[in-house]
Amino acid sequence: MSTLKPLTIDVVSDVVCPWCYIGKKRIEQAIALAPEVPVELTFRPFFLNPWVPREGISRDEYLTKKFGSPERYKEIAGRIAETAAQEGLEYHPERVQRQPNTIDCHRLIHWASAIGRGPAMKQRLMELYFRDGGDLTDPEVLVQAAVECGLDAADIRARLATDQDVEEVSAQAQEAADKGISGVPTYVFMHQYAVSGAQDPTLIARAIRKLSAELNAEAAE
Template identity: 75%
Template sequence: MSTLKPLKIDIVSDVVCPWCYIGKRRIENALALVPDVPVEVRWRPFFLNSWVPREGISRDEYLTAKFGSVEAYKGIAGRVVAAAGEEGLTYRPELVKRQPNTIDCHRLIHWAEAQGKAAEMKQRLMELYFRDGGDLTDVNVLVQAAADVGLNADDVRRRLATDEDVALISGQAQEASDKGISGVPTFVFAQKYAVSGAQPAEQLARAIRQVSGEINAQAQ
């Protein structure tokens, strides 16, 4: 029976960030490399594009605003598509037609957390967006995604129609910014060590083992 103190891992990321999609798979692979280390993972919100309005904008408009042109993104996208593929993930940027504001996605993840399903909710939303080109500004798409991971569809639809937890999520995202987090994914170990970027699984596993050893040495 392990008497090790669990290592808290806060993962600050956004569902429309391709490196966060890749980083999620890499941290999962890292955890599989250190099965003897007890951890508590929490998914924390970040707004990669806080300027995108709640109703979203067209993908072409977004790419032009962010990268100068749709063509300019194609070169960048190729590298990310390849990196995703190496992790067994599919990213098909040509299918994405609408750029969402992600506050509702983060609300879903927060609500799923109460049922121990935050990771599944996050994965479902990312797959919809990156793999299927799903419109995350469409309430029907969000409700179906929630139902797919076992949340009550009627309950989710009702809650999405309100401002429930909007202030909470916005506050958590602001807190991450206030702490100096500007690039995601960022993995925060034991609330004191931050690793930025979608680092390789082996590197993340080393960090997990190292910090876990440290906090348990201090606890003795």
């Protein structure tokens, strides 16, 4: 068992951010490249599109507002899909019919984190959205995703019908914004050092080793 102090990494990201989808895979690859370093990985909320209403909007309306038209997004999406494929991920933007507000998704991740299943919940929601075109505005889609990650259907269904932890999740997202985080994914190491963008796993692994060495050198003094 390692006697090293664990390195904390907070990943600030959103479920509907394609680069966050890619970035999650890359941070996990980086951690795997430095197996000797104990890491505590936590996913923190960010609202990429806070203007989208709680009930969501049609995908075409969203793409028109954000990019000018659905057609203008196709070229961007093609490049992202190619990058995702290189990471072994599937991105099928043409399957997405509805653009969600992601506060309920972040609530699910928050609840799943309480039983150590935050990363799994994050992954399942991203797969539903990017790979399957799932409707993340549908409570039953969210409940099913939660069940697949070890949560109780009736409990989650009841919680989603309330505003439980809306303030908590919103406060976490606001805290990130107050710290100057405006682009995601952003990796925050040891609550001090922030790196933005879906960086190369080799570079992240190098940073993990370096920061772990500094952290444990300080602990030994």
